[in-house]
Amino acid sequence: MKLLRRGDSDNPDKNHVEVTESSASSSETTAETAGKTASTPGKGRPTPKRREAEAKRRGPVTPAPLTAKEARARRKATRGSKEERKTAAAERRADAADRRARMLAGEDKYLMPRDKGPVRAYVRDLVDSRRNLVGLFMPLALILIMAMFLNPIIQSYVTLGMLVMMLFMAIEGYVLGRMINNRVRERFPDTADGGFKLGWYAFVRASQIRKMRAPKPRVGPGDAV
Known part of the structure; x- marks a missing residue:
């Protein structure tokens, strides 16, 4: 509570104005603090686990096939055409032969x-x-x-x-x-x-x-x- 000075005892109106201004200033400070608090609300939800976040980034997972026929069809669709498989197999054989030749020659990287x-x-x-x-x-x-x-x-x-x-x-x-x-x-x-x-x-x-x-x-x- 603000004390009134002796010189202001003869002017009660002035004292009342000062008290009112002080109360208004305090109200404005309280309002500003409440506004800042209200402007930064919490997330409102728990932090997701790392596994859940990675699964969300990867996207939806393809469901497992229900029948053997569906599984065969899915394998056939993902392994490419016959020519592509032959080309990939030939490349793998050539790479394996090259690595073996280098190993037999004594290259340290392939030993x-x-x-x-x-x-x-x-x-x-x-x-x-x-x-x-x-x-x-x-x-x-x-x-x-x-x-x-x-x-x-x-x-x-x-x-x-x-x-x-x-x-x-x-x-x-x-x-x-x-x-x-x-x-x-x-x-x-x-x-x-x-x-x-x-x-x-x-x-x-x-x-x-x-x-x-x-x-x-x-x-x-x-x-x-």
């Missing part, structure tokens, strides 16, 4: 993860430049399978020979792994690739027939690496 990197390429070259006894593993395994249909005495000799051969292969695999790891440490002293994993990689490569190795050998037997 499997186990074959990527200069260390693995160097190991492949070391193995391919040697004549390994373990390379006879697959032919000898085929001979053992064929010997199962021969005379029991011949089977026993073949089995004994295979056991001796496998013993020599295991020894050669151990020596090959040690040699590969030593050469890799000399050529790539900062590499973390090594140990049993690298030795096993070299052994598996050496046990394959040369013409069936992938990537294809880049060096011949006896070549310097």
Whole structure:
């Protein structure tokens, strides 16, 4: 409440006017505040979930077919004409053949993860430049399978020979792994690739027939690496 000054006690009309103006100013301020509050109403609805918003952006979903005939008709309509399918199949075959050719050529981009990197390429070259006894593993395994249909005495000799051969292969695999790891440490002293994993990689490569190795050998037997 506004106090009246002593000098205005003789003029009650003036005091009444000041009180009235103060009340009017307060009413106008309250009205403006209420107007601002009324002008910014809430959304009036909950915020939609992310899944609902994405579904709304994608649009309506095509209902599932009710019959097998309808499903076949829908597949036929979406897969295009016969010529388009032939062209797409030919393009896929050509792309697959190109990727395989690049992989066999040793391009790092198209190799499997186990074959990527200069260390693995160097190991492949070391193995391919040697004549390994373990390379006879697959032919000898085929001979053992064929010997199962021969005379029991011949089977026993073949089995004994295979056991001796496998013993020599295991020894050669151990020596090959040690040699590969030593050469890799000399050529790539900062590499973390090594140990049993690298030795096993070299052994598996050496046990394959040369013409069936992938990537294809880049060096011949006896070549310097």
